[in-house]
Amino acid sequence: MLKEETLKVVINGQEVESSFGKTILECARDSGVDIPTLCFDSRVKATAACRLCSVNVKGRRLPVAACAQKMEPGMEITTDSSDLESMRKTILDLVVSENPTGECVRCEEIGPCELHTLTKRYGSKPGRFHGALSGEKSKDTNPFIFRDYSQCILCYRCTSVCGELEQAHAIVPAGRGFGSRIAAAFDSGLLDSSCTFCGQCIQTCPTGALMDRKMLGQAKASEVTKVKTVCPYCGTGCGLNLHVANNKVIGTTPDWDSPSGEGSLCVKGQFATDFVGHKDRLKTPLIRRNGVLTEATWDEAYDLIVEKFTQIKEESGPNAFTFWTSARATTESNYIMQKFARAVIGTNNVDNCSRT
Amino acid sequence: MTAKKGVEPTPILNALHSMQEKEGKLTRASLEEIAKAHNMPIANIFDAVTFYHYFKLDGDSDKKSAICKGPVCSLPGIKGQDLADMRSISCPGLCDSPVPIFADGEFRGTKGVDQVFELPHDTGTKGVIFRDSRKRKGWILDEYIKFGGYGQLQSLINDQNPEKALGVLKESGLLGRGGAGFPLALKWGAVRNAEGSEKYIVCNADEGEPGTLKDRPMLHLEPHLLLEAMAIAGFIVGASHGIIYLRYEYPLAQNILNKAIEAAEDANILGNNINNTDYSFYLSVSRGSGAYICGEETSLLNSLEGKRPWPRERPPFPTTSGLWGKPTAVNNVETLSVVPRILENGAKWFQSVGLGEGNFGSKLYSVSGDVNRPGNFELPLGVTVRELILNHAGGVVGGGKVKAFTLGGISGGMLSGDFLDLTLDFKKPQEYDTFLGSGALVVLGEDSCVVDFARSCAVFFEDESCGKCYPCRIGAVRMRELMDGISGDSSLIPDTLDHIKEIGDVMTTASACGLGQSAPKVLQGMVKYFSEELDFHITKRVCPTNVCGFDANNTS
Ligand SMILES: Cc1cc2nc3c(=O)[nH]c(=O)nc-3n(C[C@H](O)[C@H](O)[C@H](O)COP(=O)(O)O)c2cc1C
Ligand code: SF4
Ligand code: SF4
Ligand code: SF4
Ligand code: FES
Numbered sequence: 001m002l003k004e005e006t007l008k009v010v011i012n013g014q015e016v017e018s019s020f021g022k023t024i025l026e027c028a029r030d031s032g033v034d035i036p037t038l039c040f041d042s043r044v045k046a047t048a049a050c051r052l053c054s055v056n057v058k059g060r061r062l063p064v065a066a067c068a069q070k071m072e073p074g075m076e077i078t079t080d081s082s083d084l085e086s087m088r089k090t091i092l093d094l095v096v097s098e099n100p101t102g103e104c105v106r107c108e109e110i111g112p113c114e115l116h117t118l119t120k121r122y123g124s125k126p127g128r129f130h131g132a133l134s135g136e137k138s139k140d141t142n143p144f145i146f147r148d149y150s151q152c153i154l155c156y157r158c159t160s161v162c163g164e165l166e167q168a169h170a171i172v173p174a175g176r177g178f179g180s181r182i183a184a185a186f187d188s189g190l191l192d193s194s195c196t197f198c199g200q201c202i203q204t205c206p207t208g209a210l211m212d213r214k215m216l217g218q219a220k221a222s223e224v225t226k227v228k229t230v231c232p233y234c235g236t237g238c239g240l241n242l243h244v245a246n247n248k249v250i251g252t253t254p255d256w257d258s259p260s261g262e263g264s265l266c267v268k269g270q271f272a273t274d275f276v277g278h279k280d281r282l283k284t285p286l287i288r289r290n291g292v293l294t295e296a297t298w299d300e301a302y303d304l305i306v307e308k309f310t311q312i313k314e315e316s317g318p319n320a321f322t323f324w325t326s327a328r329a330t331t332e333s334n335y336i337m338q339k340f341a342r343a344v345i346g347t348n349n350v351d352n353c354s355r356t
Numbered sequence: 357m358t359a360k361k362g363v364e365p366t367p368i369l370n371a372l373h374s375m376q377e378k379e380g381k382l383t384r385a386s387l388e389e390i391a392k393a394h395n396m397p398i399a400n401i402f403d404a405v406t407f408y409h410y411f412k413l414d415g416d417s418d419k420k421s422a423i424c425k426g427p428v429c430s431l432p433g434i435k436g437q438d439l440a441d442m443r444s445i446s447c448p449g450l451c452d453s454p455v456p457i458f459a460d461g462e463f464r465g466t467k468g469v470d471q472v473f474e475l476p477h478d479t480g481t482k483g484v485i486f487r488d489s490r491k492r493k494g495w496i497l498d499e500y501i502k503f504g505g506y507g508q509l510q511s512l513i514n515d516q517n518p519e520k521a522l523g524v525l526k527e528s529g530l531l532g533r534g535g536a537g538f539p540l541a542l543k544w545g546a547v548r549n550a551e552g553s554e555k556y557i558v559c560n561a562d563e564g565e566p567g568t569l570k571d572r573p574m575l576h577l578e579p580h581l582l583l584e585a586m587a588i589a590g591f592i593v594g595a596s597h598g599i600i601y602l603r604y605e606y607p608l609a610q611n612i613l614n615k616a617i618e619a620a621e622d623a624n625i626l627g628n629n630i631n632n633t634d635y636s637f638y639l640s641v642s643r644g645s646g647a648y649i650c651g652e653e654t655s656l657l658n659s660l661e662g663k664r665p666w667p668r669e670r671p672p673f674p675t676t677s678g679l680w681g682k683p684t685a686v687n688n689v690e691t692l693s694v695v696p697r698i699l700e701n702g703a704k705w706f707q708s709v710g711l712g713e714g715n716f717g718s719k720l721y722s723v724s725g726d727v728n729r730p731g732n733f734e735l736p737l738g739v740t741v742r743e744l745i746l747n748h749a750g751g752v753v754g755g756g757k758v759k760a761f762t763l764g765g766i767s768g769g770m771l772s773g774d775f776l777d778l779t780l781d782f783k784k785p786q787e788y789d790t791f792l793g794s795g796a797l798v799v800l801g802e803d804s805c806v807v808d809f810a811r812s813c814a815v816f817f818e819d820e821s822c823g824k825c826y827p828c829r830i831g832a833v834r835m836r837e838l839m840d841g842i843s844g845d846s847s848l849i850p851d852t853l854d855h856i857k858e859i860g861d862v863m864t865t866a867s868a869c870g871l872g873q874s875a876p877k878v879l880q881g882m883v884k885y886f887s888e889e890l891d892f893h894i895t896k897r898v899c900p901t902n903v904c905g906f907d908a909n910n911t912s
Contacts, residue, residue: 048669049825051866062865062873068669090862094830129855131837154829169397173664173823174406176647178833180823183406185399186384186413194399 007073012080024066025053028079035079036088036118038095039155040067041204044164047156050095052088052118055079063087085122092124095153098134098178099207101126104151106208111221114206115153134178135209140189144197144213144271147190152209154180158201165264170195182209199270203254203263212251214271219245228255231269234354235330236260238269242276249276313345322349365556365597365679368394368404368662369642372411381412394662403664407822409446409646410604421459424448426566427766428724429455430812431804432903433753446648446819447566448605451724451798452731463605472576472608476720476732479748483734484709484718485693489577495612497619500580506625508696509587513633518592522548525695527703529716534560534651534688535764535793535870537782540695543685546675547593550683555595557586558679558686560656562603564648565765566816568796570720570732571689575602575609578693579616585692587626587637588699593685598639601656604646613641648820652869653686655822666824667869690720711738715781719795723749725761726801742776745799752801760800760885764793766813767874770806770881790877805903807893810882811839817875828872831863835879842893843904852894856883 006019011033018027023046028035038050046067054063058076063084066077078084096119106113119125135149156173159182163169170193174183184193202210226241239258243251252273254263275281285301286293312320323341325334334352341350364370368390375386382405391398405411426447429435434454445463450456450472453465465471475489483489492499500506512521526541547555559582563571574582586598602610617639621627628636642660644650650659654668657679678684694717698706710716715738724730728750735744745751745758752758758773763780769790771778778784785791800809814836821832838852838859860876867873882890892898897906 046669047824048868051825051827051868054866065669065868070671087862087866090858091826091866094834094859094862095826097834098830129834129859131834153826154823156824163397163400169399172399172403174403175823176407177818177821177823178829180829183402185402194397 007071009071009073009075009077011077018071020071022071024055024057024064024069024071024075024077027071028055028066028077033079035066036121037067038114038118038153038206039157041157041161044157044160047160049154049156050091052091054084054087056081056084089122089124092119092122093128095119096124096126097129097131099126099153100133100150104148104208105216106151106211107221109216109219109221110208110211111224113208132178135181138189140191142190142195142197142213144199144267145190145195145202146211146213146216148209148211149182150209151207152182153207154182155206156182157204157206158182158210161200161204162195166196166198166200168194168196168198171201197267197271198265199267200264212271214274215243215251218248218250224250226253230258231265232328233266233268233272234327235334237330238265239263240265240269242273249273309345318346319349321345321347323347323351325350325352327352327354364640366599366640366642366660366662368396369645369659372405373643373645376412381414381416383414396662400663404659404662407647407664408604408644411645421457423458424450424454424456425812425815426451427809427812427816428567428798431725431800431809432901433726433801433803446646446816447564449563449569449572449603451567451569451722454724461607463607469608472572472606474573474731475577476573476734477729477748479733479735481718481735484697484706485574485578485581485690485720486734487697494578494580495576495616497580497616497623497625501625504700505580506584506620508699509584509591509625510631512588512591512699513630513635518548518594521588521699522592524699524703528698528706529703529714530691530694530698530706531716531782532688533690533694533719533795534653535565535767535791537792540687540691543675543687544589544593546673547595547683547685550676552683553594554682555593556679556682556684557589557593557595557598558653558656558660558674558684559586559598559600559689559692560651560653560686561600561606561609561689562644562648562651562656563689563794564603564605564651564820565767565794565796566813567722567724567762567765567798568794569722569724570795572606572609573732574689574693574720575606576612579609579613580620581693581696582689583613583616583620583626583639585695586639587630588695589685589687589692590637591635593683595685596636596638598637599660599679600639600641601650601660602641602643603650604644607643610641610643617641647822648816649822649869649871652871655869656686657684666822667871669868694718709736710781711736712779712781714783715779719780721780722794722796723799724796725799726753726804727751727799728753738779738781740776741778741780741797744780744797745776749799752799754801754803756802758799759802759804760806760809760881762798762878762881763790763796764874765796766798766816766878767791767870768793769874769877770810770885772885774885789880803901803903805843805899805901806882806886806889807839807843807899808903810879811836811843813878814839814875817871821871821875822869825866825868825872827863827866828868828875831859831867831872832875834859835863835876839879842890843899844893844897844906853883853890 016031036052048065048068053066055066056078135152138147162171175181223245225244231238238261239255240252242249256263284295287296325337338350371390387401391401422443422445425444428451445458448463450465453467453471456465488503530540531537649655650665652667655665659665674684707716719737721733733748762770818832818836821828823829863872863876
């Protein structure tokens with residue numbers, strides 16, 4: 001069946017052009033109409049759990065979840081009627097009724113979370129509905145991910161991102177109903193699961209249930225400057241933001257706009273920036289003098305290298321050398337290295353550690 | 357497994373059951389084995405297993421013996437001694453011999469295991485599905501055939517005209533008996549027209565709605581009728597596999613169905629190249645593991661695939677993207693079982709069976725609660741509540757009045773005894789914000805308390821909410837807590853009624869599936885029709901029927 005590329009729909013009385021395959025939510029956001037969501041992450045299949053995005057479609061008996069419903073030609077959609085808005089307020093009141101208050105540092109230290117941004121907007125406060133709380137603080141002692149499921153709102157973003165996007169299948173929903181929980185298989189800690197510590201679950205979490213453990217207690221969100229940079233660990237070059245407070249790197253968050261990785265990081269880029277300010281970090285070349293490594297200038301170091309390389313080549317020939325490049329080097333650096341090996345030294349002994 | 361059998365399309369649930377039967381529980385090693393065999397991440401198997409009531413992981417507490425504390429079994433006239441300290445199970449479909457217990461893997465009502473082999477009560481009408489059941493043993497292949505069994509399948513194959521058969525079903529006006537009343541021919545037509553060569557027929561035998569026990573006698577006493585119907589469905593839509601999703605609570609039906617399938621395959625009436633024709637149709641039974649939500653068709657499909665049985669967002673509908681993403685017809689046991697009869701006797705005949713305009717065919721009604729003769733009744737679609745409760749189910753125990761009754765088990769809502777003239781069809785109840793659903797009625801006599809009953813309905817939905825969407829996951833718990841407050845357990849907060857209305861509205865309009873949408877219905881009926889009784893509870897802290905325990909010290 002041949003399908004037209006574009007279709008016309010009406011959102012809040014305004015005619016809007018959209019294209020086939022888009023959801024109501026995508027189309028609305030494209031055209032500047034804001035629909036609140038909590039369980040939505042555009043990178044994974046919609047779970048449609050929170051139902052905040054429910055909108056009215058003319059001719060449908062019940063509201064539909066905008067995040068999961070595809071646009072159809074001629075749809076007439078209302079996103080902001082007072083019924084829908086008061087439904088959203090009630091849902092938010094229900095959500096905040098399942099979490100304890102006053103224990104979470106997320107908004108203060110990391111910055112406002114999605115949940116509390118929304119509850120503020122809707123004037124939703126805990127205490128209107130009373131009753132059982134859900135979720136518990138996890139006993140997981142892994143060094144990277146702080147897990148406090150008493151703050152969890154079971155949006156299932158972390159589990160979708162972990163399974164669908166990262167293909168790590170480390171965390172899943174477990175149990176059912178109000179007793180549903182987020183767990184690794186057999187409720188083990190993440191170190192005993194298939195978790196790769198990519199940190200994406202933290203990044204998608206709309207609450208303080210998942211946080212970067214090393215970042216906690218370091219600074220107030222207002223003291224943090226974010227410095228956009230490229231991860232130094234490997235040639236992929238994922239974009240990231242260094243969080244800097246009091247002239248110290250306290251952690252990283254992904255740069256969602258980076259063309260490399262689009263925000264997905266690995267454990268190193270995500271959690272291993274402590275080396276920046278580490279006391280053992282080398283800041284100058286070291287030369288072994290009388291058996292002791294001593295600080296030197298770059299000129300001294302290069303002079304020594306040239307001297308020794310020339311000597312070895314003369315005494316033992318070019319094949320006495322072998323060159324290894326690092327996975328952290330870019331393609332260009334790798335190229336230069338093999339050029340150096342072949343053209344300057346005259347050997348084919350050159351390889352890269354990521355090939356082994 | 358015999359060679360002529362097709363590959364079992366949904367092996368995971370049965371693999372888990374076999375493992376659990378062998379080892380008494382599911383160990384990490386056995387789950388890893390299953391995960392590997394089915395190419396699933398271990399976490400995803402863990403995820404699915406933890407959802408169900410009856411899968412047991414290492415370390416889970418043992419449900420050795422438990423008792424039904426469902427809404428019917430909790431009625432004061434029924435529950436007998438207080439078994440508060442016993443573990444509870446969700447309604448196992450034995451509301452006609454309460455109070456059932458679960459022990460040693462069996463569910464027993466007070467009449468023992470034989471209960472499940474009981475025919476529906478004799479209503480004096482001829483019956484459609486159970487037409488022959490008093491004359492022969494329908495579960496024995498030869499006897500089934502003697503009365504014309506598998507004849508409709510055979511003539512369909514001989515005629516090679518599935519369009520014509522679909523036309524007859526369309527004309528008959530058969531509406532799905534699983535609850536939603538969706539026209540059968542429309543569904544089958546959609547699957548038939550859907551693109552793709554691999555299609556499935558799925559029979560929904562997960563009946564788990566409190567008070568609903570109608571599929572039970574069909575599964576136990578007329579298994580071949582169901583198998584024939586599924587093979588007919590396969591021929592019409594172009595499917596070669598049929599799967600019966602059977603609720604955990606009907607273990608004997610699994611044996612009966614498997615034996616029936618084997619016998620029919622051995623006789624070449626089902627299976628590979630049926631009667632040496634080109635048509636092959638393979639059947640298998642997959643056993644659920646205790647989850648009411650698995651009766652919802654998309655949740656059922658996820659369950660069959662070994663996934664967490666959350667409902668799926670629709671569209672796409674199962675008719676185009678069902679089991680393993682292939683076009684699938686999901687139908688209730690009763691809807692299917694009536695198909696061979698329609699093909700045999702014609703659309704006009706079927707139409708003539710029902711009562712009143714647009715009500716075609718017969719319906720199996722289940723009645724439970726405070727009545728003299730609880731059980732199943734096969735009657736023309738469209739009988740009145742009065743006739744069903746007073747004439748057939750023997751009226752209220754002790755001769756009193758009907759105080760209230762529910763429809764659709766407890767999902768269709770609750771009306772007061774003033775509505776006895778309501779006709780039990782797919783249209784009329786909707787005028788009163790209720791629906792026929794599965795066709796099960798729970799009856800409350802004057803000694804029962806609607807508030808306490810509503811509370812136990814709320815408990816059921818809290819236990820059975822799948823937990824996917826917010827309105828239902830959180831709403832169901834808050835509703836039960838509010839009901840606890842009204843019926844005496846905890847200190848009452850002043851805006852209870854407003855909260856019941858507000859949360860109920862949001863559950864009804866915003867929940868992702870029918871469970872959450874209908875969960876508040878009984879409570880809404882209570883607010884609408886029993887305001888006086890409710891007011892006694894709320895303001896005077898008195899239960900007029902003395903069912904709710906108002907104990908000042910008991911604020912747990
Ligand atoms: C919470 C819930 C539970 C359901 N349980 C059942 C059930 O036990 N049996 C059933 O046939 N349909 C059940 N349904 C309806 C099914 O989703 C589906 O509509 C039905 O199986 C279609 O069959 P039919 O067209 O033959 O009626 C349930 C629906 C919901 C929302
Ligand atoms: S860190 Fe990555 S792999 Fe580990 S649980 Fe989170 S999303 Fe999954
Ligand atoms: S931990 Fe966070 S992302 Fe995961 S379900 Fe809970 S609130 Fe959502
Ligand atoms: S309405 Fe209830 S049962 Fe249905 S998807 Fe939502 S939580 Fe699950
Ligand atoms: S964003 Fe659609 S349901 Fe949550």
